[in-house]
Amino acid sequence: MNRFLKLAIVGLVASCGGGGSYKAPRNLENACAIAAERPTYMRAMKATERRWGVPVNVQMAVIHQESKFIGDARTPHRYALGIIPMGRQSSAYGYSQALDGTWDDYRQETGNRRAQRDDIADATDFMGWYMNDSTRILGISKQDAASQYLAYHEGRSGFANGSHRSKGWLMDVAGKVSARSELYRLQLASCRR
Numbered sequence: 001m002n003r004f005l006k007l008a009i010v011g012l013v014a015s016c017g018g019g020g021s022y023k024a025p026r027n028l029e030n031a032c033a034i035a036a037e038r039p040t041y042m043r044a045m046k047a048t049e050r051r052w053g054v055p056v057n058v059q060m061a062v063i064h065q066e067s068k069f070i071g072d073a074r075t076p077h078r079y080a081l082g083i084i085p086m087g088r089q090s091s092a093y094g095y096s097q098a099l100d101g102t103w104d105d106y107r108q109e110t111g112n113r114r115a116q117r118d119d120i121a122d123a124t125d126f127m128g129w130y131m132n133d134s135t136r137i138l139g140i141s142k143q144d145a146a147s148q149y150l151a152y153h154e155g156r157s158g159f160a161n162g163s164h165r166s167k168g169w170l171m172d173v174a175g176k177v178s179a180r181s182e183l184y185r186l187q188l189a190s191c192r193r
Helices: 002-017 031-037 039-052 056-067 100-110 120-138 145-154 156-161 168-191
Strands: 077-080 084-088
Touching: 031 039, 031 056, 031 168, 039 056, 039 120, 056 120, 056 145, 056 168, 100 120, 120 145, 120 156, 145 156, 145 168
Parallel strands: none
Antiparallel strands: 077 084
16 A cells, blocks of 8 residues: 555656646746746747847747747647548647748758757757848848748748738737837846846
8 A cells, every 4th residue: 555655646746747847937928027937948048149149039029929938839730621630730839839841951950950849948049040041041130020020930932022911910910029029128128137
């Protein structure tokens, strides 16, 4: 009986403790609260800013839009006739919602072959890599959260072709990303004091 009780306690603790690592921070509206609750996020984003030059507030705003800071986020399932599962809407996964092919390109080009989309440091480094190339190829400022988001969402060729311009809903989302980036920038400046 004693052995059974020990196994039950270990099982209970393991089942309760392991799932929280991918949950969103409690207050997504406040960059200082996110930084205080998840210092590993800030270390990862600052490392990305140093390496790729993409400001922390821009990274945070895009991650908020893409995954709400949920590490194992996936796109919803598609259904035929409303009931027959047809798979997910895309292969997007993780904090950055990187697609399989783009993630593979990142791992190959950076040599970071063990990178995982549900690891915040890898996800932010991916975003920095992608946005740095968007700056190099498309001339988008790294501080321009809206345009960086649009190139991120539509792909660089889609952005260059202006595919986003005919999508009012996407332009609204980009405006929200821009506003959140500015809010996070101001908050981060105040919490560093």
